[in-house]
Amino acid sequence: MxxxxxxxxxxxxxxxxxxxxxxxxxxxxxxxxxxxxxxxxxxxxxxxxxxxxxxxxxxxxxxxxxxxxxxxxxxGNVPSFSSDGNEIKEADKADVVFEKIADQLSSAMVMTKDKLNVDQMEEAVEKIAKAARLFFFGQGLSGTIAEDGAHKFMRIGGTTLAVKDPHYQAIYASHMTEEDVVIAISHSGETVNIIEVVDMSKKSGATCIIITSNANTTLAKMADILLLTQAQETENRSDAMISRLVQLALIDTLYTRVEIAGGSDIKKAVNQSRLAVTRMKK
Structure with missing residues (x-):
């Protein structure tokens, strides 16, 4: 080639x-x-x-x-895989690789914290708590983040869906209302299908919360609420591993805030969910 x-x-x-x-x-x-x-x-x-x-x-x-x-x-042209002082080398054993990845994750979490827009986060919490339906949109690896997010938020009751297929996303987007909230996840912010379904969702009246890595991307500029994650990915991690972990932490933060700030109805729903799962354990 x-x-x-x-x-x-x-x-x-x-x-x-x-x-x-x-x-x-x-x-x-x-x-x-x-x-x-x-x-x-x-x-x-x-x-x-x-x-x-x-x-x-x-x-x-x-x-x-x-x-x-x-x-x-x-x-193929450089001997190491990172430029942040934690280069992963061929000679590194598993424990060293784990330590370096942990350091990279720690750095990414600090960078995200420094860039965190508290007002945008709190607005997202308010919108999610009041949503009639909550949709998580993601494709490819971002789809796994969408599934994890939906798994958490279904505990608060109501309708919560993770949708990875672009055709399904488009159908749902075409029937949304002002009471619906979409959380769209794309590390690059340039995934064509996600851009299209977010546009459709906005035209239907839904609030669109975007989780991405750069405020200058097409998707970021479409956001009603923009939540940015920061991570220095390197060329040997084309699957954006560090970014995915930071996205998961960001969604966990949203969920925890919604549970705490959502009032008695949400607390009751979360307790019911916990009880339902407990009954299935020995």
């Missing part, structure tokens, strides 16, 4: 001025695979459609495929 540079050289005669600006940014950025499409377009002073036209011209099916290719090529 041709490398990014080989693809660029092959198409060099057909590249436009805008596309050359994008390539220049990708080549000089230390870790281009961590850039969102919005960030790349801003750095290059071009539109996002220009980025789309470039990755298609180079033979990539999606922006995510381009980022994965860049990450894999970058991994």
């Amino acid at each position: 041709p490398s990014f540079l080989e693809r660029v050289n092959d198409k060099s005669e057909t590249l436009t001025a805008s596309e050359k600006k994008i390539i220049e940014q990708l080549e000089k950025h230390e870790k281009p695979f961590l850039l969102s499409m919005n960030e790349l377009s801003n750095l290059s002073n071009v539109s996002e459609p220009s980025v789309v036209r470039l990755y298609r011209k180079l033979g990539y099916a999606s922006y995510q495929e381009l980022k994965v290719a860049l990450a894999q090529e970058h991994a």
Whole structure:
């Protein structure tokens, strides 16, 4: 399979001025695979459609495929997998790897805490507590976070659903009302299907709470309530492991606040849920 540079050289005669600006940014950025499409377009002073036209011209099916290719090529050119002083090396045994990952997670939690918008969090708590229906939308690995979130919040009673299939998401979104709340999860903030169903949900009147990593992404700009997680992912973790753990902690925080601040009805519902589960244990 041709490398990014080989693809660029092959198409060099057909590249436009805008596309050359994008390539220049990708080549000089230390870790281009961590850039969102919005960030790349801003750095290059071009539109996002220009980025789309470039990755298609180079033979990539999606922006995510381009980022994965860049990450894999970058991994082949550098000896270590992290730039934060906790490099994971081939010689590291399991206990050392665990310690370094724990340090990276700790750093990500501190960064997220420092960036936490308390007003946005408390507004989210208020909206969730009053919601007639609560939907968690996520796709791929973010879908597992959505399922975990729904599993927690169903304890407060009412209708709580985790929806991972984009067609199901679209159907639910088309029937939402102002009493519904959507929690959409996307680390990149550029997942096309999630952007589409959030747009549909907003048009139906639902409140959309977005959990993502960057305020400049397309999805973040659509948020009624924006909750940001901070994590330095590295090229050997394309599945955004640290980010997922921080997202889980953020959702746990929301749930705990809703349970505490939600009044007697929610406390009663949570106790009923606990009792129901206890009856199934020996």
